[in-house]
Amino acid sequence: MANDSFEIETSDNPLAAVRRAHQASLELAQTLSSERSQALRRMAEALSDYSSDILEANTLDLEASRDMAVPDLLLDWLKLTPERVQGAVNILKCLSDLPDPIRRVINAPFQVEEAQTYCQLMPLGAIALVYEAFPELGAIAAGMCLKTGNSLVLKGSTEASHSNIAIANVLQEALADSQLPDHCLELLPSDTGTSVRELVNQDRYLSLIIPHGRESLVQPIIEKATVPVLRSAIGNCYLYWSPSGSLDLVRSIINDSHQSDPDPVNAIEKVLIHPEQRPSSLLSLWNGLRDKGFTIRGDEALIEEFPDLELELAQPEEWRQAYLTKTIAFKKVESLQEGMLWINQHSSGHADCLVTESYHESCQFSLGVKSASVYINVSPRFARLPKPNHTVYLGMSNRGGYYRGFINLEALTRIKHVIQGHD
Structure with missing residues (x-):
C-alpha cells in the first residue's frame, strides 16, 4: 500500500456513514462466530503486513502536530511505534481466539409457567468511538466490536488524521475479503467540525458512544448526547x-x-x-x-x-x-x-x-x-491485554449507570430475555 493511497471513502454527509453502519449491524448480528473470528485474523495480518505504511502516515501526523505546537501529552499519545502496532496486532489475534460471547446463555432471573425462560448476550448494534490521538485504539475497538457482532463508527482527532485513515484503510481492505457485511467499519472525516455534535444525537442509529481522551473531549459529549455514553476515564x-x-x-x-x-x-x-x-x-x-x-x-x-x-x-x-x-x-x-x-x-x-x-x-x-x-496493596496498572489469550480491555469506565469498571467484550453486549413455550 503506497503512501498516496491513504484516502478513505467518506460521504459529504458524515451521518450517511452512521446509517450505513446501523444497517450493517443488523446483518452483522446474524453472522457466525467463525466468520467473525476469521475476519479478525485477516485484520491482524493486514495490520502487521502494512505496519511500515501506517508508521509513515503517523510520521506525517507527528510532523504536522509539532508544527502546530500540539502539547507534548498529545504527541506521546499520538506517536506510534512498531511495538504499539504489534500490540494492536496481538490483541486482534487474541480476540479471534477468545470464546464468542454472543448468544451465550445465562440464567434468567425469573421463570414463566409452562415455558422455558433464559437470557442470551446479544450485540448492541452500531457503536461510535470518539477518541483523541491513540491511533491504534481504532483498530482495538474495531476488533472488540466485530467480536461482539457490533458495527463501529470511528471519529478520531485531527492530529491523528493520516494515521487513522491508514489504519482504517488497512482494516477495511481486510474486511472486504471476509464474509462480513459491508460498512461494518466506518471512519468519519476528522476535519468535519460539526460531526461530533451531530454524531452524539443519532440515537436512531447508534446504540452507544464511547469517548476516550481528556476531560475536555469527554464531558461535552456526556452533556450533549442523546445516545447512551460509556465514558472511558483516564487518571486522577x-x-x-x-x-x-x-x-x-x-x-x-x-x-x-x-x-x-x-x-x-x-x-x-x-x-x-x-x-x-x-x-x-x-x-x-x-x-x-x-x-x-x-x-x-x-x-x-x-x-x-x-x-x-x-x-x-x-x-x-x-x-x-x-x-x-x-x-x-x-x-x-x-x-x-x-x-x-x-x-x-x-x-x-x-x-x-x-x-x-x-x-x-x-x-x-x-x-x-x-x-x-x-x-x-496492589498496583492498579492498566493493560489492554493483561495476559495472552486471557481477555481484552478497551478502557476503564467510571460511569455511574448501567456499566462500570473494565470495558471488556461483555460491556459491548446486551441481555435478551427469551421465553419459549412448550409445544
Whole structure:
C-alpha cells in the first residue's frame, strides 16, 4: 500500500456513514462466530503486513502536530511505534481466539409457567468511538466490536488524521475479503467540525458512544448526547497510605501505575496520608519519586511542615482534575473515613487504592469507596491485554449507570430475555 493511497471513502454527509453502519449491524448480528473470528485474523495480518505504511502516515501526523505546537501529552499519545502496532496486532489475534460471547446463555432471573425462560448476550448494534490521538485504539475497538457482532463508527482527532485513515484503510481492505457485511467499519472525516455534535444525537442509529481522551473531549459529549455514553476515564486515581502501610509498597505501586503505555489510565496522581505517617518515610518517598522524574505537590499542611523542600502548592481545583503527567499531589487527612469521603468527592471514580496491613481497613475501604474498582496493596496498572489469550480491555469506565469498571467484550453486549413455550 503506497503512501498516496491513504484516502478513505467518506460521504459529504458524515451521518450517511452512521446509517450505513446501523444497517450493517443488523446483518452483522446474524453472522457466525467463525466468520467473525476469521475476519479478525485477516485484520491482524493486514495490520502487521502494512505496519511500515501506517508508521509513515503517523510520521506525517507527528510532523504536522509539532508544527502546530500540539502539547507534548498529545504527541506521546499520538506517536506510534512498531511495538504499539504489534500490540494492536496481538490483541486482534487474541480476540479471534477468545470464546464468542454472543448468544451465550445465562440464567434468567425469573421463570414463566409452562415455558422455558433464559437470557442470551446479544450485540448492541452500531457503536461510535470518539477518541483523541491513540491511533491504534481504532483498530482495538474495531476488533472488540466485530467480536461482539457490533458495527463501529470511528471519529478520531485531527492530529491523528493520516494515521487513522491508514489504519482504517488497512482494516477495511481486510474486511472486504471476509464474509462480513459491508460498512461494518466506518471512519468519519476528522476535519468535519460539526460531526461530533451531530454524531452524539443519532440515537436512531447508534446504540452507544464511547469517548476516550481528556476531560475536555469527554464531558461535552456526556452533556450533549442523546445516545447512551460509556465514558472511558483516564487518571486522577487516589491512594490512601495507612500508617501501617509499607513505604516500599507505596513507592512500587505509584511507579508501576504510571507504566501504562501510551495512556496513564489508572495512574495514581493523588496520595492521602495520615498525620501519624513518619516524616522520614515521606522524605524517602518524595526523593525517590523525584529521582524517577516526578513532580511533587502538596497541600498547605505539608508545605508548612516541610518548608525547606519547596513543595508546589496543589490548588483546590487540582484535587478533582487529572494531571495526565508524572505529577503526584499529597494531602493529609485525619482518618481512613475522612480519606474515603475525600476520594468519593474528588477522585475520577474508576480506580482507587489502599496500602495497609489492616484487614479491617481493607474491608472498610472496599465497602466505603464508591469507585468502579478498588485496589488493596496492589498496583492498579492498566493493560489492554493483561495476559495472552486471557481477555481484552478497551478502557476503564467510571460511569455511574448501567456499566462500570473494565470495558471488556461483555460491556459491548446486551441481555435478551427469551421465553419459549412448550409445544
